[in-house]
Amino acid sequence: MLTNYKTGVYFDEMMRGDGQPKRHYQWFYQLVHQFSERELMNKHETAQLNFLRQGITFTVYSHTGGTERTMPFDFVPIIIPRGDWEKIEKGMKQRMSALNHFLDDIYHEQRIVEAGVIPRDLIENNPYYYDKQIGGVRVPLNNHIFLAGVDLIRDENGEYRVLEDNLRNPSGMSYVFQNRYVMRQVYPELFNQHSIETLEHQISELHQSLISQVPLNAEPGKKPTAVLLTPGIYNSAYYDHVFLAQQMGIELVEGRDLVVNDDIVYMKTTRGLQRVDIIYRRIDDDFLDPEAFRPDSMLGVSGLLRAYKKGNVSILNGIGNGVADDKAMYVYVPDMIRFYLEEDPIIPNVETYFLSDPDRLDYVLENIDQLVIKNVGASGGYDMLIGPQSDESEQEIFKKKILEKPSQYIAQPTIKLSRAPAYQEGRFYPCHVDLRVFVMSGEQMNVLPGGLSRVALKEGSLVVNSSQGGGGKDTWILSESGDQHA
Template sequence: MLKDYQIGSFFDEMMKDSDQPKAHYHRFHQLLHQFSIEQLKEKNETAQLSFLRQGITFTVYHDTVGTERTMPFDFIPIILPSEKWQKIEKGIKQRVKALNMFLEDVYGEQKIVEDGVIPRDLIEQNPYYYKEQASGYSIPHDNHIFLAGIDLIRDEHGEYRVLEDNLRNPSGMSYVFQNRYVMRQVYPELFFKHSIRTLEQQLSELHAALISHVPKNSKNPHHPCAVLLTPGAYNSAYYDHVFLAQQMGIELVEGRDLVVEEDVVYMKTIRGLKRIDIIYRRIDDDFLDPEAFRPDSALGVKGLLRAYKKGNVAILNGIGNGVADDKAMYAYVPKMIEYYLGESPIIPNVETYFLRDADQLDYVLEHLEELVVKNVGASGGYDMLIGPHASAEEIEIFREKIIENPKQYIAQPTIKLSRAPSFQSDRFYPCHVDLRIFVMSGEDSHVLPGGLSRVALKEGSLVVNSSQGGGGKDTWVLQEGGDGHA
């Protein structure tokens, strides 16, 4: 099956060498050999059709024209032994706890700034810092991060590192459940021969975390009414919104379905107005309320912020979370963990050079051809230099941009992302992978077992984003005692 499979100089999730799987993949590797390439090809087509039939799509926009696509699925799972997972779970909880404490602090007393741990201008000049809109009142559980999506990678030594924190509107949770559903339906022979942590109760956990955010002035604290606020069907993550609202048993609403009267939020229904206590919003801060943010927003609800400030409604995730998850602040998260929790980070960052520091700037300018340079305000791969793949001319253009505005950029070493086998186009070949872990927080924190394994299906590509040809894999966390070692 994998006779021509090349591991190369990368850490491979599944294979020790081209013949031998790792201990926790041994059973899967054996089962794989019961199929012919033709059978696997047929199953692969069945899996893709299953996504299409269920309407599991996302939208890619080019020149304002939207194209709906299904997320490509790859059937070789990422398998995590239980002891490896326990360390990840602990490390992710630690990180999200510190990030939440930072948000509570930065919209409050700003002790971390007063103590000189984080430069003041890094916060105050951040475009996602909404001091006026998010300061000066308390929120349920002092919790700003109802749902976090933390992206992990493994380096060439197999060590996990955090690549990115997503604390605003992390998407992709629905794909975790759909990848599992397809795996059970299409590959039952592989699935049922393993002892895997189940996802069965996870959406109940999400719902429990959601409704624990009862605002202080709720008229119905034991049965609060929650809704999911979506920008609508044209949003690229709309399937995610539909799935989560449906599974949690809450109404999916758009801005026009809600109205604020006397600082209370109501949903319009055929029986009249119904009071809303909790809004899980999938709309960016800027569009939430034309009265408090962008006056041209047609997606939000006029007066929503007034209701929020008075404690009549809870808004999740919190307003202004973007100040904690931008690329410049990322470099300071290990310091936040040490400052707020008095602990060392369990999962380290990717090493990051801060170009506001003269020594680090000099080092980066001398080694541009070896490094990845990112604009702290950009996302989706824009305004980014991948030194080893860049031409001399591109490097010089970037050198000038950095010298002109060093605060706008960070640099990181090029990491050899781990790879795993994928089966596409009738053959197996190695693809780079990462893992988005979802953390739900209410009265306490809970980590979804597994997460969304994203895979760069274009051969040689490092881009796992679905909009640029990336796909998904199921992620199995093995039950204790049912596994080998990574």
């Protein structure tokens, strides 16, 4: 089935340049060769049906409204050897530790600004910097990042690099578990012989991280009550919200289910009001509290910020985290690691140019057809130009946007994203992939083994986001012991 597969100039996760599988993929390669074309097609179709039956969907927004889709799934896993994973794990813990120090610092002492490491105006002009609302507020465990999703890529040399940090409301964790569930249903053969890190205890790790962040003025001796606050069924990641709330055994609530009395948050129940201690919110800062942010918000809870500032409720992820994960601040994360931890970054960034620098701006405008341009405030693959895949009219539109507001955009070289085989429409072909790694933080920090491998299923495409036609793959970390199974 892989005889006509060409690796080309890209680093391939599974195949070597001579058309043979890499050592850690050999057993998978041999297994696939035992299936007939009909069996492979059946397994592929069964996997897609599994997603459909379980209602595993996301919403794609466009100018005509929202369309609900099932997440496309590809059965060729990304397999990461133990040694590579240990490096990723250390790199993620290092990065989250530095970013958490940064968030704590800029809302309190601002040592990194005083030291001249990060320009003051880059922080103060950031639309996600909420010093007026939460400056000086102490949060439980001094932890601002309960759950992070860090997007990693591999370059043409196979080196891992961080593409972006998601510290506000990273989505996709539910797909990690569902990819594994579907893989085990459809390909039980793959799990019989091989030791793959289990995901079994990861939801309880997430729950433990959640309930360890008890507010400073919680009722003494009482078990904390946690809820997941969702914008509701029309949100693109609603499936994610439902799954995580159910699996952690916490209530899924909307803003109208909560009320603030005397600066304490309560949930409305059939037995009356019940005090809420911890809110895992999946609502953006702007919509959390119409008193403190957008007065037209119908999604939040009036008075929530007052309760938060008085230490009566924890809100996770922290309010104001967006200042640390926008694409302009990303450039400074290696400096944060050196400043707060006195270490060199374990996993480097992708080279990035600020367009507010006139020399860089000229270079980018002249070479726009070779670069990737991103809006610093956008996500999900929106307001982005991939130079080599764009035409002149698209390039002209972006040149105008950049010249109108240079500080709103960054540029990066077009990285030769690594590829892996995907099986779609009865054939194997190479597709670009990235990896979203999930980091949970409470009293301890824990990295979910594997994470969400996203794949650009459209042949030749570099955009892996599900909102732009990407799909998911299961991610396997090979465990050392022979008795541990996924």
